Amino acid sequence: MTDVILRPFRPEDAPWLVERHQTLYARDEGFDESFGPLVAEILQGFIADHDPGREAGWIAEAEGQRLGSIFCVDAGDRVAKLRLFLLVPEARGLGLGKRLLSTCMDYARATGYREMVLWTHESHRAACALYAAAGWVLEESKPVHSFGVDLVEQSWRIVL
Structure with a gap:
């Protein structure tokens, strides 16, 4: 995969992000149909309300094909939250995840956040x-039943 760029998220990327999250998480993790609407809600909030001076989203793209995403949003009290980190299967293992994560963390540092948090599954x-x-440091891990499946939910944090 050549010439992968990271470009700013645009509202027209939202339907793709919702569909990819819903499809990939259903296929790979067994998530039910409640996951896509959650992603849509997160994106609608970002589009409607984000502070462009303190929050950003990126889309990884090569040859016009979207490959992944990552977002940095304000969680309050100089803490940023990493959201919607996704790589399509064909883009995994190429260092793109590390590049997206570094871009997001560098942005958070440059924007004046002192910490970042994220929520994921084991x-x-x-x-x-x-x-x-x-x-990053794993702060909490607990069993939950979400999106129709049993999961181990995790909370991570890093001081920037």
């Missing part, structure tokens, strides 16, 4: 390994 082993390698 089953996302590659992403969790990436977080740990970047210095």
Whole structure:
């Protein structure tokens, strides 16, 4: 995969992001149809309300094909929240996840955040390994039933 660019998220990316999240999480994790609407709600809120001086989203793209996303949003009290980190299967294992994560964290630092937090699931082993390698700390892990399946929910944090 050549010439992958990271460009700013645009509202017209939202339907693709919702569809990819719904399809990939259903296929790979067994998530039910409640997951797509949650992603849509997050994106609608970002589009309607985000502060462009303190929040951003990026789309990884190559040859006009979207490959992934990551968002940095304000969680209050100089804490940023990482959201909607996604790589399509064909883009995994190429270092693009690390590049997206670094871009998001660098933006948070440059914007004046002192910490970042994120929420994920234990089953996302590659992403969790990436977080740990970047210095994130697992703060909480608990079993939950979400999106129609039993999961282990995780909360991670990093001081920037």
